[in-house]
Amino acid sequence: MRPIERGGGVPEPLAPSDLGRARSGLAVVREVEPVGPGCVELVLDCAGVARAARPGEFCQLRVAEGPVPLLRRPFSVCRTDPAAGTVTVHVGVVGAGTRRLAAAQLGDRIGVLGPLGRGFTVPSGPGTLLMVAGGLGAAPFPLLAAAGHARGAKLVWLNGAATAARLYPVERLGAPVEAHVATEDGSRGRRGRVTDLLPALLGECDRIAACGPNPMLAAVARTVAARAPGLPLEVSLEAPMGCGIGTCLGCALPVVGAPALALLCRAGPVLPAVAVDWGRLGTLPPAHAA
């Protein structure tokens, strides 16, 4: 397990940091692809991120030119085309900022800062990677699937959503996967949640990567801890991010051990599930509540 920054307060500023690859600039919108209700994927001209981004890393996108909404929003790098110099982000509309992004027009310029954070461990060779996505959590998986596929990993895809229309189109993963789906209304696949399908898949896989709302990740972590305690599980978590680069100290998240808070934008957004203090995370008010 790689070390987590949880130094005595701020992340250790003198330690080598991933920020060396991050750049800030304006990216032109090249394509706008609707992907299900309230979701679009934006293809952005952004050669720096396209070249440097690793699976599970994120970018901070500006959502307005003026002061409302003020702060950038974090989005996982969904897909990259280093040759074309483009990056795809998957935007699910939840509030004012994502509404503006989803309404972007071809040719618009969007401020992009990235790549940021630390992502998923990419499988180092054959073996099975189980990717678990709930809600809007599919975003980081096309890039992870491509990297895993390139290294010869077998990919299993487990996607849960409220209803069929909100499942992530499996062909958009861009790599061959064995797909399992669950919907809460039973409109496709198994009726229920990803955690209902998960137990049956645990035996077949060598590591798990999960992304979705924090409570879903907690459920996945509980399932894995109970049924396959040694299995490496990495989760991509959410926290409100003021800066994305470790200076605002806003994205602190409870981790096990003292001093018990890590900055998600530097230590994460992907953390080993065993490092997260799920108990304290669960007692906190949700990071976002409109």
Add this chain to the structure above:
Amino acid sequence: MRPIERGGGVPEPLAPSDLGRARSGLAVVREVEPVGPGCVELVLDCAGVARAARPGEFCQLRVAEGPVPLLRRPFSVCRTDPAAGTVTVHVGVVGAGTRRLAAAQLGDRIGVLGPLGRGFTVPSGPGTLLMVAGGLGAAPFPLLAAAGHARGAKLVWLNGAATAARLYPVERLGAPVEAHVATEDGSRGRRGRVTDLLPALLGECDRIAACGPNPMLAAVARTVAARAPGLPLEVSLEAPMGCGIGTCLGCALPVVGAPALALLCRAGPVLPAVAVDWGRLGTLPPAHAA
């Protein structure tokens, strides 16, 4: 001369008020017509204002749905088509609010509150009305010209601008006029300002209506006071307007006599020049300064 509201502080709230005709609603943009550099005319579906507006009155337009820019902006009613239920406003870009309005697209909805204020005296019959417009001050004249023409008045048009491209196209006045123009760079008409041409026209006219930046109006008032003291001159003035309906008390403007301040949105925006305290107006910081 009609009485001016300058009661002991607030405008007399129990006095009969023009606000009875004012309505607030959303108007659909029907046409967007560029008129010279940085100017557009917006034709809005707004039957209430189209029916009720009198020359020199204004509307308060919302310039954003959100809180930035927050306040409505005042615009003279430029032209009306009561049969079609449309109102035209002339928008000159000076800052963030007018920039947004000028970028309106067909079909957009714009909040319109109006008609508001008190306008120009419409000629009651034949006789000559001299209309003096400087800078962006042409806006109220198409409606005044139509009303004057309908009553058989002879119309003389005196328009000044920095350069030819910024003159108001005389054909847009929509009524036959005798036109005189002055440009500061001499690119059309007389080189100089409207006040250079004004003296020669004073002998021919029975009343004057003027609109433009307050300093220009002051110059017009000085010229008239010096050369044709009895000639009725009405000026459409500018002040920052928080509300446009007499409640914020923000648009106070110095007038002669005690207590010396009138609310421009209720007593004006058109005032008899003799009522304005030009001396005190001149010493105040400009209403608008970015």
Add this chain to the structure above:
Amino acid sequence: MVTPAPAGRAGPTLSVAIGRGLVLPNPIGVASGTFGYGFELGALCPVERLGAIFTKGTTLRPRPGNPPPRVAETTAGMLNAIGLQNPGVEVVRERYAPSWRSWPVPVIVNVAGADLEEYARVAGRLDGVPGIGGIELNISCPNVAGGLDFGLDPAQAASCVARVRAATTLPLIVKLSPGAADIAEVARAVADAGADAVSAINTVVGMKVSLALRRPVLAGSGTGGLSGPAIKPVALAAVARVRAAVAIPVIGIGGIADAADALEFFVAGADAVQVGTQTFVEPDAALRVLDGCRAYAGEAGLARLTDLRWSPGGPASGRGPGGG
């Protein structure tokens, strides 16, 4: 503080008892200085449906107000330095109050003064005048006479309130200033001195600068009162802190633009709210807020809007952190 919902009646109870017999038919009022004396808006915002009208700040004698420019827009807000232009208390008594008698909405006269004496005299002149529902004491008005800003100091605020309390039997709402070092302390002081309710907040001192002119935009000292959405977080914090400090009704004010904003104030601890600057943007803003709150309460099955109130745990009743 709120009349209990009559058994068997559908929909939330909206009326709010302020004290001394003053009951607002609903908790959405219009703020002082943004609705004149209730006559101006007419058909643009029918007063019959409002919960309360708080008039323009009224002084003993008529005041012409400050020289222009008096208002300026800022990011998500506006500044004003009107300087308490008003027709004086006699005009209010004799010309406006008689019309208010027939209105179903309580009209509460916002009272200002340069010294204790003036506050007391204005309050006294309003006492017993039919049509006047109560007094909102603006203890934090501009320093019109180079005098004190009573709203900034608990002791001075209390002495002002005590003086006014002695001069009138009208319901007395004291309007608090966000400029006080500890607004909760001022609230406690005025409650102890006899206020029936408090309202918060008044505007925040601010300035806009014109780079072109190399001077402030507003005349005089260049400062004015900041209002609008920009100050909503400041107002919510003030309401929460005042709520924890006093038992009397709290009327929330500051940056309310829609029903969601108003509902946030009920969560923070308000019993009623006032809509100010937004009325300049939408003349019927307060009625939209009312309709939205009513609809929300209906959908959420609330008996009253104060059921939204958040009850902080132990640490929250103290002075909260200011950041860092």
Add this chain to the structure above:
Amino acid sequence: MVTPAPAGRAGPTLSVAIGRGLVLPNPIGVASGTFGYGFELGALCPVERLGAIFTKGTTLRPRPGNPPPRVAETTAGMLNAIGLQNPGVEVVRERYAPSWRSWPVPVIVNVAGADLEEYARVAGRLDGVPGIGGIELNISCPNVAGGLDFGLDPAQAASCVARVRAATTLPLIVKLSPGAADIAEVARAVADAGADAVSAINTVVGMKVSLALRRPVLAGSGTGGLSGPAIKPVALAAVARVRAAVAIPVIGIGGIADAADALEFFVAGADAVQVGTQTFVEPDAALRVLDGCRAYAGEAGLARLTDLRWSPGGPASGRGPGGG
């Protein structure tokens, strides 16, 4: 306060003398809590061109900070309740300061404490440490120990400053809180107590409420510090009032997003400025502000940015109106 322009050299003089030998190469710094300890941003904002770096608030011992959520966005602003998460003064002395020695930009350590003793001890530990350009005293930090907010009261602010002044020979900038009833009075008190300069403003206390959760968004008491464009008018008013009250340099802070904003602070009376929240939006915001100010000064033919300063007439030196 500003080094005179050397004769015959083109372009404005940008350096600013703060006192006790501290000279900022240019007047555009980055604000405490928004730039870490200067190491984080790296290539995103090369520190060499900055006028000053004000570090995160530093306490005697490491502090883990508050539980999340710690930040929340508001209209044209943000709230933070970080709770002074920092590695403690020893790490700053021993690990960070040595790196700062070779930087061309002065690094000024923002100091916080729960009581006078802690302030003095932190200041003492920083004294004489090479690489540390000065101290910015955060006398208005969150009440981390249920203690006093020294920044709200002139006498307490002065006693804190006097205590720190005795503990260090470093240049001392005192950061003022907008929460004081009269910020000018606090400024005068700290200047008399030995401050070399003042900076203003720290964040404004605010709250965001989640209607869905029916509670504040931030953890704990729910309040936090408001920053960003929403508070710019509050900051400009504070700077103008402090400028009129003291003769020492004034560093303006609050809502600066571009060069025009910064230039407005020079009109209001600032000698230098700090860029805070905007760095979260644009990592190199401070450098853009610097470039824009330099270009403006060049075009306007200014010898120095303080030539923009507005000098109010008589009435403006008093406490200005707050609206109404």
